[in-house]
Amino acid sequence: xxxxxxxxxxxxxxxxxxxxxxxxxxxxxxxxxxxxxxxxxxxxxxxxxxxxxxxxxxxxxxxxxxxxxxxxxxxxxxxxxxxxxxxxxxxxxxxxxxxxxxxxxxxxxxxxxxxxxxxxxxxxxxxxxxxxxxxxxxxxxxxxxxxxxxxxxxxxxxxxxxxxxxxxxxxxxxxxxxxxxxxxxxxxxxxxxxxxxxxxxxxxxxxxxxxxxxxxxxxxxxxxxxxxxxxxxxxxxxxxxxxxxx
Numbered sequence: 650x651x652x653x654x655x656x657x658x659x660x661x662x663x664x665x666x667x668x669x670x671x672x673x674x675x676x677x678x679x680x681x682x683x684x685x686x687x688x689x690x691x692x693x694x695x696x697x698x699x700x701x702x703x704x705x706x707x708x709x710x711x712x713x714x715x716x717x718x719x720x721x722x723x724x725x726x727x728x729x730x731x732x733x734x735x736x737x738x739x740x741x742x743x744x745x746x747x748x749x750x751x752x753x754x755x756x757x758x759x760x761x762x763x764x765x766x767x768x769x770x771x772x773x774x775x776x777x778x779x780x781x782x783x784x785x786x787x788x789x790x791x792x793x794x795x796x797x798x799x800x801x802x803x804x805x806x807x808x809x810x811x812x813x814x815x816x817x818x819x820x821x822x823x824x825x826x827x828x829x830x831x832x833x834x835x836x837x838x839x840x841x842x843x844x845x846x847x848x849x850x851x852x853x854x855x856x857x858x859x860x861x862x863x864x865x866x867x868x869x870x871x872x873x874x875x876x877x878x879x880x881x882x883x884x885x886x887x888x889x890x891x892x893x894x895x
Contacts, residue, residue: 658874663893711726763788785821823845825845837860856879
């Protein structure tokens with residue numbers, strides 16, 4: 650562990666709207682399963698809406714990139730970067746140092762690495778040498794095991810052990826997605842978030858299962874520095890402002 654928490658990105662608890670993109674449209678999936686998507690229109694419109702409602706950070710995911718290994722929604726990402734003036738974190742299909750650096754050079758504030766970080770952990774250190782704190786490592790877990798490849802492949806990794814390793818390699822934050830509850834609007838599980846927050850001193854960003862304002866509060870109380878919310882916002886379960894006030 651480092652001596653002090655990295656608070657550069659999340660000095661106060663944040664609610665971060667998700668803009669997940671597939672075929673150039675905003676979608677939300679249930680448990681990351683292709684074919685379960687519900688569509689919510691143009692990515693730029695969504696990004697501008699959340700910023701207008703007070704978002705300080707946007708969470709962008711190129712789902713085609715996550716599944717195929719190559720980023721497919723670059724035009725939408727570029728349009729969002731041109732349209733808004735808040736922090737942007739991007740994941741999905743970022744597999745090399747060059748991929749990451751080109752995105753950071755283009756204005757993305759943080760790159761989210763999942764599969765690439767699992768397959769070649771040193772990539773975190775290599776990117777961090779040029780852009781300290783810019784790598785968020787995505788640890789997506791199903792039944793307590795880190796999964797990759799669009800949540801389709803098990804790794805045998807324990808999320809807490811992996812998080813500590815990536816912190817040592819220079820990761821600026823950990824994004825923890827609970828695949829078991831992702832997109833189901835049935836509530837959150839806080840045990841893994843609490844364990845991660847206690848194991849590392851970099852921010853832990855929680856994702857998956859948020860359905861109510863109580864879920865947001867529960868993740869904050871579990872030690873998360875921020876929470877990513879998708880389906881609940883798009884379905885109008887609560888507003889972004891209500892979540893931020895909660």
